[in-house]
Amino acid sequence: MASTAYVPELTFAEGHSDAINVLAFSSDGSYLASGSDDETVIIWKTLKGTFLYRITMRSKVDSLIWHPLREGTVIVGCENGTVSQVHNLSVMSSETHPINLGVKSHIYCMDYAPTTQLLAAAVGPHVYLTRETTPNTYAGIVMLPNPPVDAVATEESRERPVALKFDSTGTNLVVTHMTRGVFCCDVETQNILWHIKPPGTYPTMAYSAISQNFRRIAVHNFKDGVHLYAMGANGSPRPRLCKFEAEPRYLLALQVAFIHNGDAVVCGSSTGNVCIWQTSTGELYQTLTHPGQSTSLHDNDRP
Known part of the structure; x- marks a missing residue:
């Protein structure tokens, strides 16, 4: 961990007109993409916080990733079930290519594996896979099986995947479910390789993130902070708790990320503050x- 603390530098203002649901930096950090309930994606230049392009969708934007193989390309998932690959951005126009997953439901999260060129998308309560066969063209659709539900658990209408992440080989996909826990699936055989169950006193999981070295997974626990697990831990391991400094105002699903090559983890809070913890100690x-910032409730972010 660097000894120097973070200080405010830029405010990206006068862009969206409604709640921002997702942020994604380009691979080199030069650009920031933001997706919003105002049905737009904005591309910003991060060095000076400059507004560059606005991409208009036809639904609220809830998931967004930068294409790891195609420069200046974003993949956008919307509340109405549409998935689009957008590139050739300019002041006047952009090219949008729809990605057909065979179903239409809320797109909650996505990931793309550059080694296998597979796109994974959480569509409603299920995870679908499709492969990019030629630039901007996808073919083949597979639905992964959901992990089993414990006998003590009950089926919930809001049960869904909340985070997806391929490993470096692109052959295994780690899926975080809201109430079923975290599981790793072999995308070829569809076998579940390992499964982390939610702790008994924390039955609901929100967004998760995996460290750059693929050794740790951080999960927002929907209550008082972030739980840290060792990757591949099976069953009901005891996680390390990174606890919020203040009690949450609301029960919100909060995004989490690793920084400093996995030595620290960062998460927002319902109080409007952002917390940074050391992963080695919590x-x-x-x-x-x-x-002066207030936190509004998004229906899809409630447990």
Whole structure:
């Protein structure tokens, strides 16, 4: 961990007119893409916070990733079930290529494996896979099986995948479910390789992230902080808790990410602050405050 604390540098303002649901940096960090309930994606230049392009969708944007193989290309998932690959951005226009998954339901999260050119998308309660066969063209659709439900658990209408991440080989996919836990699936055989069950006192999982070295997974626990697990841990391992400094105001699903090559984990909060913890100890490293900012509730972010 660097000894220097983070300080405010830029405010990206006057862009969206409604709640921002997803943020994604390009691979080199030069650009930031933001997706919003105002049915647009905005591309920003990160060095100066400059507004570059606005991409208009026809539904609220809830998932967004940069294509790892095609420069200047984003893949956008919307509430109405549409998935689009957008590239050749300019002030006047852009090219949009629809990706047909064979079903139409809320697109909650996505990931793309550059080694196998597979796109994974959480569509409603299921995960679908499709392969990019030629630039901007996808073919073949597979639905992965959901992990089993414990006898003590009950089926919930809101049960769904909340995070997806391929490993470096692109042959295994780690899926975080809201109430079923985290499981790793072999995408070829569809066998479940390992499964982390939610802790008994934390039955609901929100967004998750995997460290760059693929050794740890961080899961927002929908209550008081972030749980850290060792990758591949099976059954009901005891996680390390990175606890929020203040009690949450609301039960919101909060996004989480690893920084500093996995030495730290960062997560927002319902109080409007951002917390950074050291992964080796779980101790709070810094709180980034956002005075004057309020937190609104998004229906899909409630447990």
